[in-house]
Amino acid sequence: MRVKHYTKRDFPVAKIRRFLEPGPIVLVSSCWRGRTNIMTHGWHTVMEFTPSLIGSIISDDSHSFEMIRRSRECVINIPTVDLATKVVGIGNTTGADIDKFEVFGLTAAPAVKVKAPLVDECYANFECRIADARLVTKYNFFIFEVVKAHVATAPRFPQTIHYRGDGIFMISGTNTRQYRRLFRPEML
Numbered sequence: 001m002r003v004k005h006y007t008k009r010d011f012p013v014a015k016i017r018r019f020l021e022p023g024p025i026v027l028v029s030s031c032w033r034g035r036t037n038i039m040t041h042g043w044h045t046v047m048e049f050t051p052s053l054i055g056s057i058i059s060d061d062s063h064s065f066e067m068i069r070r071s072r073e074c075v076i077n078i079p080t081v082d083l084a085t086k087v088v089g090i091g092n093t094t095g096a097d098i099d100k101f102e103v104f105g106l107t108a109a110p111a112v113k114v115k116a117p118l119v120d121e122c123y124a125n126f127e128c129r130i131a132d133a134r135l136v137t138k139y140n141f142f143i144f145e146v147v148k149a150h151v152a153t154a155p156r157f158p159q160t161i162h163y164r165g166d167g168i169f170m171i172s173g174t175n176t177r178q179y180r181r182l183f184r185p186e187m188l
């Protein structure tokens with residue numbers, strides 16, 4: 001494949017997230033004092049293999065923030081494109097006002113290791129406990145350890161949705177093994 005040369009322009013630094021964000025949009029579910037909630041979430045990052053650590057920015061304006069900070073737990077759920085309308089609706093509303101499982105017709109299934117429920121309709125569910133809360137006050141940055149994972153047996157590559165900003169989702173698509181042989185085995 002020919003390597004491209006791009007013509008570039010200055011770009012507002014506050015908007016560069018559009019290029020870095022596209023991990024899958026997830027739904028973060030929580031439970032505190034018998035009440036459950038769900039938020040739509042894009043600002044997450046893998047931090048370590050073992051223990052399995054995920055970093056996550058959760059706004060202190062959200063209802064989820066205190067639920068997760070106090071319970072020290074959540075579930076990271078991976079929705080697929082068939083749930084996109086609900087994903088946007090969950091991001092547009094707050095659990096301070098409504099029961100999002102009820103309003104969006106989603107099933108709260110019991111988790112194994114945490115009290116927060118799994119969103120059963122999602123392709124995968126990762127049960128998490130807070131591993132380190134030292135950056136929560138300064139950056140709203142939670143470091144979670146995934147303590148249990150549930151992943152659908154098929155399809156192998158789900159159609160996850162990835163946020164590009166400005167109301168645009170990229171739907172995961174083409175997969176290729178074409179470059180696999182170039183990897184050092186330990187990097188696979």
Ligand SMILES: Cc1cc2nc3c(=O)[nH]c(=O)nc-3n(C[C@H](O)[C@H](O)[C@H](O)COP(=O)(O)O)c2cc1C
Binds near residue numbers: 039
């Ligand atoms: C595509 C998308 C991605 C979002 N990503 C985040 C995020 O990473 N962190 C965050 O705090 N809020 C994020 N939000 C906003 C929350 O989902 C929104 O504030 C939600 O209403 C919070 O719900 P809650 O008040 O019930 O916790 C996102 C919303 C959308 C639509």
